[in-house]
Amino acid sequence: MAGQEDPVQREIHQDWANREYIELITSSIKKIADFLNLFDMSCRSRLATLNEKLTALERRIEYIEARVTKGETLT
Amino acid sequence: MPLVKRNIDPRHLCHTALPRGIKNELECVTNISLANIIRQLSSLSKYAEDIFGELFNEAHSFSFRVNSLQERVDRLSVSVTQLDPKEEELSLQDITMRKAFRSSTIQDQQLFDRKTLPIPLQETYDVCEQPPPLNILTPYRDDGKEGLKFYTNPSYFFDLWKEKMLQDTEDKRKEKRKQKKNLDRPHEPEKVPRAPHDRRREWQKLAQGPELAEDDANLLHKHIEVANGPASHFETRPQTYVDHMDGSYSLSALPFSQMSELLTRAEERVLVRPHEPPPPPPMHGAGDVKPIPTCISSATGLIENRPQSPATGRTPVFVSPTPPPPPPPLPSALSTSSLRASMTSTPPPPVPPPPPPPATALQAPAVPPPPAPLQIAPGVLHPAPPPIAPPLVQPSPPVARAAPVCETVPVHPLPQGEVQGLPPPPPPPPLPPPGIRPSSPVTVAALAHPPSGLHPTPSTAPGPHAPLMPPSPPSQVVPASEPKRHPSTLPVISDARSVLLEAIRKGIQLRKVEEQREQEAKHERIENDVATILSRRIAVEYSDSEDDSEFDEVDWLE
Numbered sequence: 001m002a003g004q005e006d007p008v009q010r011e012i013h014q015d016w017a018n019r020e021y022i023e024l025i026t027s028s029i030k031k032i033a034d035f036l037n038l039f040d041m042s043c044r045s046r047l048a049t050l051n052e053k054l055t056a057l058e059r060r061i062e063y064i065e066a067r068v069t070k071g072e073t074l075t
Numbered sequence: 076m077p078l079v080k081r082n083i084d085p086r087h088l089c090h091t092a093l094p095r096g097i098k099n100e101l102e103c104v105t106n107i108s109l110a111n112i113i114r115q116l117s118s119l120s121k122y123a124e125d126i127f128g129e130l131f132n133e134a135h136s137f138s139f140r141v142n143s144l145q146e147r148v149d150r151l152s153v154s155v156t157q158l159d160p161k162e163e164e165l166s167l168q169d170i171t172m173r174k175a176f177r178s179s180t181i182q183d184q185q186l187f188d189r190k191t192l193p194i195p196l197q198e199t200y201d202v203c204e205q206p207p208p209l210n211i212l213t214p215y216r217d218d219g220k221e222g223l224k225f226y227t228n229p230s231y232f233f234d235l236w237k238e239k240m241l242q243d244t245e246d247k248r249k250e251k252r253k254q255k256k257n258l259d260r261p262h263e264p265e266k267v268p269r270a271p272h273d274r275r276r277e278w279q280k281l282a283q284g285p286e287l288a289e290d291d292a293n294l295l296h297k298h299i300e301v302a303n304g305p306a307s308h309f310e311t312r313p314q315t316y317v318d319h320m321d322g323s324y325s326l327s328a329l330p331f332s333q334m335s336e337l338l339t340r341a342e343e344r345v346l347v348r349p350h351e352p353p354p355p356p357p358m359h360g361a362g363d364v365k366p367i368p369t370c371i372s373s374a375t376g377l378i379e380n381r382p383q384s385p386a387t388g389r390t391p392v393f394v395s396p397t398p399p400p401p402p403p404p405l406p407s408a409l410s411t412s413s414l415r416a417s418m419t420s421t422p423p424p425p426v427p428p429p430p431p432p433p434a435t436a437l438q439a440p441a442v443p444p445p446p447a448p449l450q451i452a453p454g455v456l457h458p459a460p461p462p463i464a465p466p467l468v469q470p471s472p473p474v475a476r477a478a479p480v481c482e483t484v485p486v487h488p489l490p491q492g493e494v495q496g497l498p499p500p501p502p503p504p505p506l507p508p509p510g511i512r513p514s515s516p517v518t519v520a521a522l523a524h525p526p527s528g529l530h531p532t533p534s535t536a537p538g539p540h541a542p543l544m545p546p547s548p549p550s551q552v553v554p555a556s557e558p559k560r561h562p563s564t565l566p567v568i569s570d571a572r573s574v575l576l577e578a579i580r581k582g583i584q585l586r587k588v589e590e591q592r593e594q595e596a597k598h599e600r601i602e603n604d605v606a607t608i609l610s611r612r613i614a615v616e617y618s619d620s621e622d623d624s625e626f627d628e629v630d631w632l633e
Contacts, residue, residue: 018105043130066176
């Protein structure tokens with residue numbers, strides 16, 4: 001009886017160990033995926049803020065250029 | 076519903092069927108799971124690369140912008156340090172002549188276009204089933220549209236919106252033009268609402284003769300009966316008919332000088348009118364204004380040739396609007412005779428009388444006395460249009476053009492409330508005397524548009540000959556009799572007239588084509604720029620003056 005159980009038990013133990021290993025790996029894959037999504041979102045929001053600032057700066061510069069340059073007549 | 080942008084491919088690690096003949100199944104499952112994990116990692120790495128790629132592209136474009144900004148700032152700083160307050164010239168010219176500062180407002184457009192679809196979504200889309208290949212049928216289509224557009228058109232809503240915006244801008248422009256025109260001529264529409272009933276009663280009395288004239292009260296009652304009593308599909312017709320006649324009456328009451336004024340103004344629009352699409356209802360009042368003066372023009376021609384009124388002793392003013400009066404007296408005349416029985420013949424008789432009068436007017440040198448008209452329609456008490464109409468020696472072309480156009484007016488109300496019971500009436504109206512023949516086919520063509528479901532092909536050749544037989548047709552409702560008129564009495568004249576007719580037709584058609592070409596060119600010029608379209612519409616809407624060049628100056632970047 002014990003001899004019969006041993007190989008089965010061993011297999012089952014091994015199987016459990018394998019499954020735990022696989023579970024570990026898959027959960028880390030999910031963490032990586034979550035990290036990537038978060039990174040993507042935060043990057044996009046920061047880039048959008050940058051975009052806004054750049055646009056505002058560009059408009060201000062246009063205005064200042066128009067004020068400063070002389071001799072600009074109607075096209 | 077949020078759409079999954081990146082889907083890691085092997086979703087389930089061990090949901091596969093195990094191969095047979097394996098002793099250690101647990102190990103097998105473990106190995107399969109591990110293999111799927113590796114595949115998942117590979118797809119994860121692919122998506123990670125895609126994410127970083129997108130972010131990098133955006134950041135890269137920003138870097139360009141930042142660099143250019145940096146350069147501009149450097150230049151500005153240099154130029155600012157060089158500014159010297161003493162050097163500044165303040166001339167009035169500079170202040171006014173300088174171009175107004177307009178910052179470049181770039182708007183995000185076409186955000187959800189096919190081209191802006193992210194790559195992973197495009198790949199997901201490609202996995203899906205394709206639509207049926209309807210585009211292979213495109214070369215066999217007549218209208219040049221793509222076959223697939225009828226099945227699925229991604230740009231459908233945008234095209235719809237664009238068309239609506241462009242249409243709105245056009246409408247606004249037209250409104251403004253109309254307002255300007257209305258400002259110029261505020262008095263014209265005021266003339267339309269006049270007392271309409273007085274004239275009708277007068278016509279009736281004169282038509283029926285002094286013996287048969289009824290009391291005013293009875294007349295009104297019966298007229299209201301006529302308008303409201305008959306079957307539903309007759310209701311609209313007599314009413315619209317009567318309404319139109321009211322409008323015509325009101326104008327006919329105008330003195331001669333004012334009529335001539337209206338004539339000169341309306342004549343320029345006379346030829347265009349037959350080719351407009353069914354005139355809009357609000358234009359009815361104004362629409363009546365135009366054709367009526369033309370009728371009056373023909374009538375005034377009649378007046379000039381025969382200043383004396385016929386033996387009935389009617390006033391010249393009464394004589395002038397010959398075509399419009401006959402139809403209204405007819406409905407009222409019918410009211411006196413049996414209503415129901417003659418209801419079917421009501422539509423035909425009112426219309427044929429107008430052509431007979433001008434026909435006889437232009438042909439018969441001797442004007443029969445009032446009793447003669449009674450012979451025309453024994454069953455119907457006629458007004459006296461034939462006796463009124465004195466003969467015209469030669470119809471001048473403007474008169475010729477005017478008469479048929481004016482005849483379209485009495486017919487227009489008819490086709491608008493059209494029912495099958497009216498196949499004959501439209502053919503008779505376009506049958507003016509042969510003298511007016513060249514322009515009659517124009518009206519025939521014009522009439523062919525409103526009475527769409529009517530008797531087909533009002534042939535031009537037999538058409539003009541019809542008026543030569545006025546007595547028989549009016550009382551009969553026989554469509555077959557209309558086309559085959561008596562033999563042509565004026566073959567020689569018809570050749571010359573047909574040439575003129577062709578020229579007129581081509582002229583009108585050319586105008587149509589030109590308009591179409593203009594519109595097509597406009598459509599080609601218009602780009603798919605949301606901002607431009609919107610700006611045009613808003614500019615037209617809020618501009619006080621017609622500054623169509625406003626938006627042309629603006630430079631739309633992007």
